[in-house]
Amino acid sequence: MIDFHLRKALHTAAGPRTLDVALALAPGELVAVSGPSGAGKTTLLRLLAGLDRPDGGFVRVEKQVWYEQETRRWLPPQRRPLGFVFQDYALFPHLTVRENLAFAAAGQPGAGPLVTELLDAFELAELAPRRPGALSGGQQQRVALARALARRPRLLLLDEPLAALDLPTRQRLQQVLADVHQRFGLTTLLVSHDPAEIARLAHRVVELDLGQVRRVGPPALPAPALAGRVVALLPGGLLRVQLAGGPALVDVPAPPGRAYAPGDALVLTVGVQ
Numbered sequence: 001m002i003d004f005h006l007r008k009a010l011h012t013a014a015g016p017r018t019l020d021v022a023l024a025l026a027p028g029e030l031v032a033v034s035g036p037s038g039a040g041k042t043t044l045l046r047l048l049a050g051l052d053r054p055d056g057g058f059v060r061v062e063k064q065v066w067y068e069q070e071t072r073r074w075l076p077p078q079r080r081p082l083g084f085v086f087q088d089y090a091l092f093p094h095l096t097v098r099e100n101l102a103f104a105a106a107g108q109p110g111a112g113p114l115v116t117e118l119l120d121a122f123e124l125a126e127l128a129p130r131r132p133g134a135l136s137g138g139q140q141q142r143v144a145l146a147r148a149l150a151r152r153p154r155l156l157l158l159d160e161p162l163a164a165l166d167l168p169t170r171q172r173l174q175q176v177l178a179d180v181h182q183r184f185g186l187t188t189l190l191v192s193h194d195p196a197e198i199a200r201l202a203h204r205v206v207e208l209d210l211g212q213v214r215r216v217g218p219p220a221l222p223a224p225a226l227a228g229r230v231v232a233l234l235p236g237g238l239l240r241v242q243l244a245g246g247p248a249l250v251d252v253p254a255p256p257g258r259a260y261a262p263g264d265a266l267v268l269t270v271g272v273q
């Protein structure tokens with residue numbers, strides 16, 4: 001069980017605000033943190049990692065206290081068993097893929113087999129002798145994720161780790177992350193703006209705004225999209241659309257800003273009321 005309550009004064013564009021977030025994570029749970037820019041997502045992760053000092057609260061990870069205002073306990077960041085992956089991969093450029101992982105795993109029992117297992121889990125075995133400069137963005141991010149796990153963390157902090165990647169690479173890495181999470185069962189906080197990514201990976205989502213928790217609950221299902229073609233223009237600005245893959249017809253208000261004609265392609269986002 002990971003249990004924390006963190007408070008921190010924020011200097012935001014909208015003036016002074018207080019980040020105030022309390023949460024308990026079950027072992028192996030993957031919780032997404034979402035919210036608009038400036039909500040405090042990165043600050044929350046930095047506070048958990050000990051990279052910023054909270055103004056108050058506590059962080060308890062299993063039986064270990066990482067921070068407790070009342071007793072003034074503070075575990076420095078280098079002694080917190082966690083993995084932190086950012087958008088930019090921050091790999092050691094002069095070390096090979098295998099050496100990057102081995103460096104992180106060094107000094108731990110079973111380090112050799114763990115590195116081999118992680119190379120396999122992240123589909124990196126063939127890239128093991130290469131240096132980061134000879135890898136694509138997606139490959140480098142797989143190394144960064146594997147390296148975070150090589151420290152055998154009790155908590156994995158992922159700050160938009162896939163946001164810089166193109167859509168196909170991102171989707172493939174989401175699958176790798178889902179598989180690896182199933183295999184290693186690491187308690188994880190994942191900052192993400194992508195509802196599809198959150199729905200695919202997270203058990204719960206915490207929505208932050210201006211430092212406050214707006215909602216904690218199951219991820220919202222992403223709105224499904226349907227493709228179709230305009231078959232007729234109806235009075236009242238409606239379009240009659242034939243959905244792809246079947247005979248179904250729907251009448252929808254024409255999206256503003258452009259004139260439509262029969263034969264035009266459309267993508268419809270389905271909302272459920």
Ligand SMILES: Nc1ncnc2c1ncn2[C@@H]1O[C@H](COP(=O)(O)OP(=O)(O)OP(=O)(O)O)[C@@H](O)[C@H]1O
Nearest residue numbers: 009010011012013036037038039040041042043052
């Ligand atoms: N150490 C700090 N002390 C006080 N205020 C901070 C500190 N770090 C960031 N802030 C402010 O707190 C607010 C939240 O920043 P943060 O980077 O956590 O937001 P975010 O939700 O991660 O945003 P984004 O999605 O754009 O990355 C911002 O207005 C920022 O300027």
